Amino acid sequence: MIEFLDVHASYDGTTPILKGIDLTIEDGEFVAFVGTNGAGKSTAMRLVNGLLKPDRGAVLIDGVPTTQLKTSELARRVGFLFQNPDRQICSSTVRDELLFGFQAVGRLDDEARRRVDQIIEEFRFDGDADPFLLNRGTRQLLALASIVVLAPPVVVLDEPTTGLDFCECVKVMGIISQLHRAGTTVIMVCHDMEVVADFAERVVVMTDGRVVDQGPTFDVLRNRKTLDEADLVPPQMVDVSLLLPVMEPRFAGTSVATANTLAEMQAAIEDVAAGGAAAMAASEKDALDDVPFQGSERKER
């Protein structure tokens, strides 16, 4: 469990970036942080893995303040994916990059080497390749793999899909989704509201160093007023669902007014068009079925 208790933070001790954050993230949750550039999202992430310590208040990891945990202990508990993989990759081969984390925490043994070989096979990497000659999407996957290989209980991802094309984005989110299903706590900063809608269970909205809203994903994404204030736009299907009943009274009270995903909206519209009074109940959210995010399944060996 991760707890933010009245956290104030700055980089220079004088200019406040976080201005009193209270927040709890339970084990196994998938939480997305949204907000404009400069809202304090990345700073909040740095506090989770102890790169930054609070000026006031405390960040607790499993009940222990980050100020009392050694860097190696923090690294074991919280894996961190930087926004730019090039700030993370530091070795001259893919294999060394994956071994680096084990080396850093003093666990460079045969078990670590076996685990790295396994990850190289799963991600279909070339272990001898030079990471800096890989394309952007593959470097991002390598950075992600270097965290996955250590199997931390918590992963923090700062904009994992930035700069990726659609297929690469699908691949990266597929792996993250897999981690989450296997029980890993996922904390993600993301500007792409479609990705947030597809994957997150809970959304935290930040503006100017404060949390202005948080709750189950679609409760937050359907709160137009707060999103407007935070200069955010809801995902397109939520936007349609909020606008249509206002524009055309026939849609009010139908499942169009509650549809969140593409599949739900299509079914709801077809239902209204067919004149069906018993509007189909919004189907259970199934992000992977809804839009084309179909990551590959990791195989058990």
Added chain:
Amino acid sequence: MIEIEDLTFQYRESDAPVIEDMSLSIPSGAFAGIIGAAGSGKSTLTYALNGIVPHCYPGDFYGSVRIDGNDTCDTTLTDLSQMVGSVCQDIDSQFVSAVVEDEMLYGLENYGVPHDQIEGRVQEALEAMGIADLRQRLIASLSGGQKQKVAIASILAMRPSVLVLDEPTAELDPASSRNVFALLSHYAEAHGTTVVVVEQKIALLSEFTDLLVVVEAGRIRFAGAPEEVLAHSEELLEIGVNCPRCTTLMNRLAAGGLYAGPVCTDVPSACRALCEVAA
């Protein structure tokens, strides 16, 4: 006007062409968007427009690229760089100065722009991107969105007839991304500048461009007005281009016989169309 004719280019160290038999004409003043999967040749295409290909990369170049009638193979990079302004994907690698004003002056002074024109050009470009108040700021102290605007303004000050941008909003939030596109589009319309932008955010492209080009494995798969191109949402998905979801929704309803109107590229047009479906 940009005219690309039968362009094929293969980097010397590569074993296959990255651009193959590409022909495309972009009229003066057009706002063109290029989208495609990683490795499809988008960035190389921008290098072919600003002359980096063939002037700086060794390889095999066939066909021709003409900018306002000037063949890029026969025109020096110095001359080309005054016609085609480029904004790099990684803007931090583009900055040469510490302060915004110095960055703005760098290009103008190096191209020998007459002294009495410099101040006017700097001010105009800063105002076009809405950052006149940042003039004396340290670039390192700016946010990602502000830096992006400085990078674009420093190129606008050169008054190129063609502006080429490679993923200018990759690191920006949705509001800042839209803002950058709106400012660019406004400037280009007022000055008749041709804009070519490589971008992964298809919703932005479909809102602002009048020519959308989809590149697949070095070839042009689709080129046309966004509503023409986005009509092929299922095929686009197969080649790794995801349409805005309201477009996919309307295309699916159209396929099911529920909708027969034009392709919807944004939420307001989809909502208007859906009201007709219900009527």
